Amino acid sequence: MANMKITPRDVDFAKWYTDVVMAAHLASYTEVKGCIAIEPNGYAIWEEMQKILDQKFKELGHVNVQMPLLIPENLLKKEADLVEGFAPEVAWVTMGGNKNLEERFCIRPTSETMFSDYFKNHITSYKDLPLLYNQWCNVMRWEKETRPFLRSREFLWQEGHTIHETKEEAEEETKRMMDVYKWFHHDILAIPSITGRKTEKEKFAGADYTLTNEALMYNGVSLQASTSHFFGQRFSKAYDIKYTTRDNKQDYVYQTSWGTTTRMIGALIMVHSDDKGLVLPPNIAPRKVVIIPIGKDEEVLSWCEKINQELNENNIKSFIDQTDKSPGFKFAEAEVLGIPLRIEIGKRDLDNNQITFTRRDTSEKIIKKLEIDIKKEVSELLNTIQQDMYNRALKRRDELTFEAKTIEDVKKIMNTQPGFIKADWCGNPECELKMKEINGLKSRCILEDKMLTGKCVVCGREAKELVVWGIQY
């Protein structure tokens, strides 16, 4: 496994990415074009993501449900923007049990439709509100160009759907969930994202507005990491989700939805990993520590077991690599798999009363006395790794975040090293489209920050907003 050759990142970024996916056995291609098999190492990361987010969602009062996979065409069509936005990229079920169906179904590309229809039938009064629902499921979008994890026809995600009495409460929810994602990306995945509002052109089909977390990959390409949508009453009016208010009138609910996906596994690679393979931040790594005995000395093995036991008893997931492979092979394998910390113990270490730690992120070796408080030492070291990985990613992001005052600035940056480009914008979609002519630049999000010049970077007219631009996966 560790022997697979990984193309260097600086030689061919796209090839490097796929090589890491394959070498770390995160996913593999299947006979279904654009759909991957998520292998045990990849799925274990997703399980960690699910565990952490699910706990947070529940702490905030959300409950899990499961809506049908299929959406009847007539139901999808009720919200005009939604059907326009998604219809060109859905998969259609037209036959069931060898018979042509009277009405075709699409496989959910997202579930606003089914949640809205459910809500409509399940609330009558303000006493039933809010409903704070979430579901973990698969969705399908018939993409033309795909890439493992980052963009595949089928992917796994969670989609939160909530309905509220007031606009204020729904907007608070929209923002609260964006903050949850920000926390998740920053503190757990060590990915420093930029948060803001999408432009009208880039917002979710059917939303009043969309908040987004935008992450920057090592090569300067940006990735939409998670989104939180405020629907206002658009869906509730289209799907007739009415209730009796406190003053005994009929009104439509205010609605939100929010989600993040398995594409974050791809982001972990593209932000943190290197030519030796996967590098995982400790807070998301399913296994934090690998212990590798050097030789078969009984005292060595007993020390390995003692350490392993102590770590696991203190909720630091570790394991001993007791396979027949050589230590060198085990080191390489631990590296390609991205295990944050490696502990080696050999007879000579014992004789010298020492123990060797190796950090995956920096390859730094740290030698400590055998008698240290192992759980404390490892726990601190994992925290340091987590913090350092975040800081390095932040430094990289900042290095690749540019300011452009003129369209020439933009072109120059894009021809040198793409990244996030901050530039003022007049709010006109035509100027947005003109930016796209430069290597496919798209608006990533609108920032609240002060504008650079006050003039639109494209047309020179008065600018309304500071926008982050970038090319995207």
Add this chain to the structure above:
Amino acid sequence: MANMKITPRDVDFAKWYTDVVMAAHLASYTEVKGCIAIEPNGYAIWEEMQKILDQKFKELGHVNVQMPLLIPENLLKKEADLVEGFAPEVAWVTMGGNKNLEERFCIRPTSETMFSDYFKNHITSYKDLPLLYNQWCNVMRWEKETRPFLRSREFLWQEGHTIHETKEEAEEETKRMMDVYKWFHHDILAIPSITGRKTEKEKFAGADYTLTNEALMYNGVSLQASTSHFFGQRFSKAYDIKYTTRDNKQDYVYQTSWGTTTRMIGALIMVHSDDKGLVLPPNIAPRKVVIIPIGKDEEVLSWCEKINQELNENNIKSFIDQTDKSPGFKFAEAEVLGIPLRIEIGKRDLDNNQITFTRRDTSEKIIKKLEIDIKKEVSELLNTIQQDMYNRALKRRDELTFEAKTIEDVKKIMNTQPGFIKADWCGNPECELKMKEINGLKSRCILEDKMLTGKCVVCGREAKELVVWGIQY
């Protein structure tokens, strides 16, 4: 919520079942015929099932993966029995993004196909074996008649798929996983099932043999609760899953698969529940205890909080119902939701230095002193409820398990009270079909036990096996 009228079980069993599903808010119908929305109360039960089984699977060395939802038709067709068994009841995707597809895909009815194709590409040597994989996912079977949880077009399940070097090892796995399910049904769901082998006619399409857990519902109808299949080399030959053996030859792997589904939520209703609503065994109930304060006295509320905290700190999930509803309404609601234990505390109780427990399963009231060790008392009471529920279900099953020596016996039983019918069988599928003429009786499983007469209950010729027969959901 608690006000919904539930049809008495003895008046109309089918209506009673649906009423309980709806009154306890476990699931509701959707615009997609045969597909339900699993609501928070239903999904919470599924989450408990997942947590308990997933932990057990992992203890036994299984890892989770995720294969694509779609199966290309050509791949499905490789195993003749499988395609014959499933093709009539799959949903077909024929269009992607408004274009007709060159090859159609079916939505997985089960994933032997995709796992086999994956295995084929991922093993080379005996050193790669065994692979012990599982996935939690949705599957789809285009059933004609559906019923919430018990039989729906889409359902959630887990499907384990493993490959092994030897026949012995694979057969051990097949049996081990059947034992896991038996433990799960008996110790967690309090459902006493009968375990045995399926006949050739009833086994999984493509299996060498199928082991099954068959449960008996309150009305005497049987339910296939979980199955474990031994494939031998049938799939590995059809899908070319070869490896290099220890003596450097090429051989095909031995394979198993096993699964259980959201239909077990339906079984919990049909085995345990009553005219007041859902009754859940404590070991699977997401919330074990509800604490209901009578009145708004501060001392009462502080006692409720004290007890709630102590229970939760000791991993007994409890909550206080602090809504504005009347105590009577709260009692009824706790009953319809199937919360195993209710604790009421009012001012008068405090004055009398007492606390009242009410069992959901028996409605029995138990009065204790306030100073008892509450976590110990509750924990013991929950264990008693669990055990009593199992024993009652076992008694019911035994009462509805009959022995038939002649076809007249069979008819008489079926015309009086259906249930499990034990009867000898010659092994001839024609006799199996003749049994089906009696109210749709099917063989549930073959038992290892001693035969009753040694003569086939249908044709009178020499019998080979003792079979349990029943009508099924």
